[in-house]
Amino acid sequence: MIIKLERLKIQSRRSEEAINITALVEEAIAQSGVQNGLVHVMTTHTSSGLVVTEGIPCLEQDILTHLARLFPESENYHHRRYLDYDGRLGFNADAHLKSVVGGISCSFPIENGKMVRGSRQTIYFMEYDGPLERTCLIQILGE
Amino acid sequence: MIDFHTHPVLIRELVAQDPSFERAAREVFYIGNNFQPLETFLLQMDVAGIERAVLLPVACRRARQVDVGTNEQIVELCAKSPRLIGFASVDPGVKTAPADLERAIRTLHLEGLKLDPALQDFDSGGPEAWAVYEAAEALKIPVLLHTGLSWAPGSALERGHPLRLESAIRRYARLNFVLAHFAWPWVWEAVALAMKYPNVFLDTSCLYYDSPKEFFEFVFTRQIPITLVERTLANQIVFGSNYPRVEIKNMVRALRALPLTEGCLNKILRENAERLLARGHEAAMSHRHDY
Numbered sequence: 001m002i003i004k005l006e007r008l009k010i011q012s013r014r015s016e017e018a019i020n021i022t023a024l025v026e027e028a029i030a031q032s033g034v035q036n037g038l039v040h041v042m043t044t045h046t047s048s049g050l051v052v053t054e055g056i057p058c059l060e061q062d063i064l065t066h067l068a069r070l071f072p073e074s075e076n077y078h079h080r081r082y083l084d085y086d087g088r089l090g091f092n093a094d095a096h097l098k099s100v101v102g103g104i105s106c107s108f109p110i111e112n113g114k115m116v117r118g119s120r121q122t123i124y125f126m127e128y129d130g131p132l133e134r135t136c137l138i139q140i141l142g143e
Numbered sequence: 144m145i146d147f148h149t150h151p152v153l154i155r156e157l158v159a160q161d162p163s164f165e166r167a168a169r170e171v172f173y174i175g176n177n178f179q180p181l182e183t184f185l186l187q188m189d190v191a192g193i194e195r196a197v198l199l200p201v202a203c204r205r206a207r208q209v210d211v212g213t214n215e216q217i218v219e220l221c222a223k224s225p226r227l228i229g230f231a232s233v234d235p236g237v238k239t240a241p242a243d244l245e246r247a248i249r250t251l252h253l254e255g256l257k258l259d260p261a262l263q264d265f266d267s268g269g270p271e272a273w274a275v276y277e278a279a280e281a282l283k284i285p286v287l288l289h290t291g292l293s294w295a296p297g298s299a300l301e302r303g304h305p306l307r308l309e310s311a312i313r314r315y316a317r318l319n320f321v322l323a324h325f326a327w328p329w330v331w332e333a334v335a336l337a338m339k340y341p342n343v344f345l346d347t348s349c350l351y352y353d354s355p356k357e358f359f360e361f362v363f364t365r366q367i368p369i370t371l372v373e374r375t376l377a378n379q380i381v382f383g384s385n386y387p388r389v390e391i392k393n394m395v396r397a398l399r400a401l402p403l404t405e406g407c408l409n410k411i412l413r414e415n416a417e418r419l420l421a422r423g424h425e426a427a428m429s430h431r432h433d434y
Contacts, residue, residue: 011182015190015392073354080354087174087294088388091354131186131392134177 004032006138012130016068016111018051018060019125021136025108026115028138035113037142042105044137047095047129055122063102063126071097095129102126110142144147145228145409145416146188146196146391148287148323148383149210149349151220155180161216167209171262173200173296176387181223188226189390191384195226197416199257199287201244202232206264214247217373230255230287233275235265241278243322248282254420259289260307261298268307276311280318285344285419290333292351305333312340319419323383324348330366337379344419345376346383347398347411354390355397363401377407381416 006028010019029039043050050119053059077093106123109116125136151157152168155178168174188196197404198220200212207277210232217229231247233240247253256279260267267288279286301307305326312320319342326333326351337343350358363369372380384394399408 011180011186013186013189062373074356076183080357081352082294087172088176089350089352091389092204093395131183131190133177133183 001079001141001143002032002037004028004034004140006140008136008138010125010134010136012048012125012127012132012134015053015065015130016128017116017127017130018063019127020055020122021125022051022123024121025138029115029140030113032140034110034140037110037140038089038107039110039115040105040107040137040139040141041123042137043099043125044135045132046099046104047092047127048075049099049104049128050106050136051102051124052106052117052121054120055124060124067102068094068140072102075135092111092129098126098128110140144193144254144395144412145420146191146384146386147321147380147381147416147419148346149184149196149198149386149391150199150388151184151200151217151290153387154184154220156220157212157216162218163209164212164216167207167211171203171207171209171295172211173294174387177365180221185224185226186388187391191395192386193391195228195394196386196391197228197230197255197287197368197383199230200232201235201257201259201262203259203262203264204373205236207233207262211262214243214253215249217253218251219347228255229253230257232257232259234263235272235275236263241274244275244278245282245293248284254422255284256286256403257288258286259295260324261289261293261300261302262295264298264302266307267302268310272311273314276315276318280315283422285319285321287321287323287346289324290322291324291329291349303329305329305336309336312336312343316340318342319344321346321381323348325362326386327351327362330362334367334371334376337376339377344379344381344415346381348385350385350389351395355393356400359397359401369402372401373403373407377410378415380411381419382412392422 071094079093221229231253233243384391
């Protein structure tokens with residue numbers, strides 16, 4: 001049984017952004033040597049997310065647009081206060097809620113050293129409060 | 144656009160080079176966010192539409208056992224990007240402070256002075272600070288002081304009261320004082336100083352609760368009337384975000400949401416800062432011809 005954990009650094013460049021990381025996950029699988037098993041990907045942040053959808057720009061835009069419609073920045077959030085444990089103001093509740101609803105992780109099987117996914121399935125790192133350097137975990141388990 | 148108030152406290156390159164910087168960020172400046180590469184800082188400026196930003200260190204080793212960024216570190220960061228404007232900090236509580244400031248400006252080519260009476264634990268209106276103000280006046284640089292509430296643990300609120308500065312403002316009439324954070328909650332006191340003394344400027348980096356938009360709406364339309372900003376103080380306010388306590392983009396958006404004319408916004412976001420940075424009291428005072 002092989003268990004490998006990779007910490008992937010992602011530099012987002014905009015406030016909100018969908019970043020295709022499918023190739024990076026595939027590369028991590030190839031380098032792990034695992035032939036059959038499972039890959040689990042998750043963001044370590046609560047104002048970003050991971051989603052799987054068809055890899056086309058119109059859908060990237062739709063996801064961001066409609067999450068923004070669900071959680072407008074102007075909404076009256078309890079999070080808008082000084083967070084004494086953090087030394088900062090918490091006014092990015094909209095980003096946190098997008099992360100909650102959009103999800104923070106995904107998993108795919110690995111077969112014969114390749115990630116098994118639908119032909120249109122694409123893994124996106126979702127930035128909801130950038131630009132920031134973010135960390136994504138890729139854990140690969142198998143043999 | 145120019146952001147007149149940013150801190151280098153989360154820049155990873157500084158931690159990599161100086162391990163004590165992490166303690167300065169976490170325990171003295173008191174911020175818990177992840178360290179980020181300088182690239183993130185510049186990208187944060189990009190998304191906010193900010194072209195240049197003033198980087199502020201705090202020389203608080205005497206009071207806090209560690210500096211929150213040194214002048215040399217600021218110089219190194221500024222060397223990595225022409226978009227960064229480095230200010231110096233010296234400790235008014237040590238006798239070498241005037242000479243330290245002269246070296247920082249003449250040798251290191253920093254462009255202004257940052258003081259934080261709360262973090263540095265000195266009386267901003269007392270004689271110990273006068274020698275530093277005198278040196279700054281001679282060097283023709285602006286001095287930006289933390290005024291208003293300080294979140295720094297162990298700091299006294301009274302250190303940030305803007306009226307403590309009045310005697311210095313009067314004594315050093317050719318030195319431009321920038322009162323950070325609009326001196327919140329002592330906003331009217333800060334405004335009165337700016338109305339009475341042409342060498343007083345205020346920066347917008349005030350945010351203590353709610354969202355930037357809500358807080359700006361409260362301070363600039365209810366705590367004081369917006370007409371005071373537009374008609375009386377437009378030449379004496381500079382935009383400051385206080386990044387990374389708050390993202391620059393949110394503060395720019397909050398400012399732009401206020402019912403101010405484009406002309407006034409342009410002064411706050413650019414022109415007033417340019418005048419302050421133009422090295423000299425006369426340059427900063429040139430707005431007086433507007434009247």
